[in-house]
């Protein structure tokens with residue numbers, strides 16, 4: 351474990367992957383952070399390890415896998431920004447144990463996903479994907495067969511969170527009835543109604559739209575049995591995570607004609623960049639709308655995410671605030687004008703705070719302010735002291751058993 355002194359902003363290195371929006375770079379430069387390296391796509395294996403080996407902050411989107419092994423090879427890492435909603439691509443526990451908070455943008459792209467899904471519901475119910483394909487081949491089939499209004503139909507939303515609720519509200523404006531299933535008790539907006547089980551929702555909905563995070567419980571949540579429970583002629587939409595739907599089971603349900611159609615934005619295996627090839631058994635179905643994980647990819651969402659996550663990283667770097675970190679004790683801190691601030695991250699074992707205070711009192715350091723927050727694994731203490739005492743205080747903190755990382759802010 352190494353003592354980390356506060357660095358000049360010029361020496362703090364940010365590595366941004368996956369084409370993170372220029373608004374993030376602008377925000378970092380505007381705050382005085384000069385070293386920002388941007389990559390246009392996701393990196394893997396040795397390329398990823400090399401790119402982040404000396405980074406203090408790393409910014410990623412949904413594709414970059416920050417595993418425990420990769421993180422262990424980034425010894426200078428201070429913070430991670432997921433410039434998206436999902437954080438399943440990061441080993442959150444390993445990051446916390448390494449003293450690294452992870453931030454994301456929980457709201458900035460939700461409207462974009464909701465709008466895409468709403469458009470897909472209308473397109474699929476009208477059979478537009480097949481009709482579009484026929485005309486592109488020079489054909490002409492003018493028919494009302496298998497073409498329906500959405501008005502009066504039932505939308506079933508699985509995962510009634512930020513995205514699911516917005517879709518429900520918008521769908522009601524189109525005259526749809528909304529059912530939802532969530533593992534948590536949720537406030538029903540508009541006339542939406544909860545179902546007591548996933549099975550009940552699947553059996554009642556004309557369109558099922560998935561908006562759950564990637565967790566062990568949502569892995570292949572929609573498989574053979576669940577698809578069989580859906581109404582004949584129903585439609586499935588997945589803009590959540592590729593692991594939520596068993597693709598082979600979906601293929602079988604489409605081949606048999608049990609489903610009217612589907613819209614799939616996320617896949618179990620996704621290409622790493624725009625020059626890679628997309629492979630999926632779903633490419634053979636004209637009644638399936640396929641999109642390249644662009645649910646949140648609008649100019650508005652990306653610009654807003656860039657600003658939001660950059661601001662969280664800047665705040666953590668400048669004053670130690672971890673408010674809204676997804677894996678870390680959350681501390682929202684005031685400015686530390688006129689004082690030096692020490693950030694002490696430790697394993698959450700009994701007695702650390704007592705040992706800190708005992709050591710400080712033994713060497714006569716006056717604590718101007720102190721903040722503590724813990725999770726089951728990690729403790730985070732922030733202490734403001736006079737500048738004259740800062741180096742002794744840092745040495746004392748580093749000597750404490752259980753210290754993961756200690757940083758000094760001027």
Ligand SMILES: NC(=O)C1=CN([C@@H]2O[C@H](COP(=O)(O)OP(=O)(O)OC[C@H]3O[C@@H](n4cnc5c(N)ncnc54)[C@H](O)[C@@H]3O)[C@@H](O)[C@H]2O)C=CC1
Nearest residue numbers: 435436509510511512513532533561562563589590645646
């Ligand atoms: N396609 C794309 O570009 C995008 C995809 N996403 C994905 O959408 C997901 C949902 O986003 P938000 O609505 O913002 O998240 P959220 O956290 O606000 O909502 C998720 C909801 O799912 C519920 N849930 C969790 N596990 C469940 C289970 N096993 N069964 C039923 N409900 C369960 C939660 O209680 C919560 O209400 C994200 O986790 C992300 O993976 C998010 C943004 C863009």
Ligand SMILES: O=C(O)C(=O)COP(=O)(O)O
Nearest residue numbers: 411412413434435436646
């Ligand atoms: O916000 C999310 O969770 C998304 O899935 C969007 O991911 P992206 O930033 O487009 O790689």
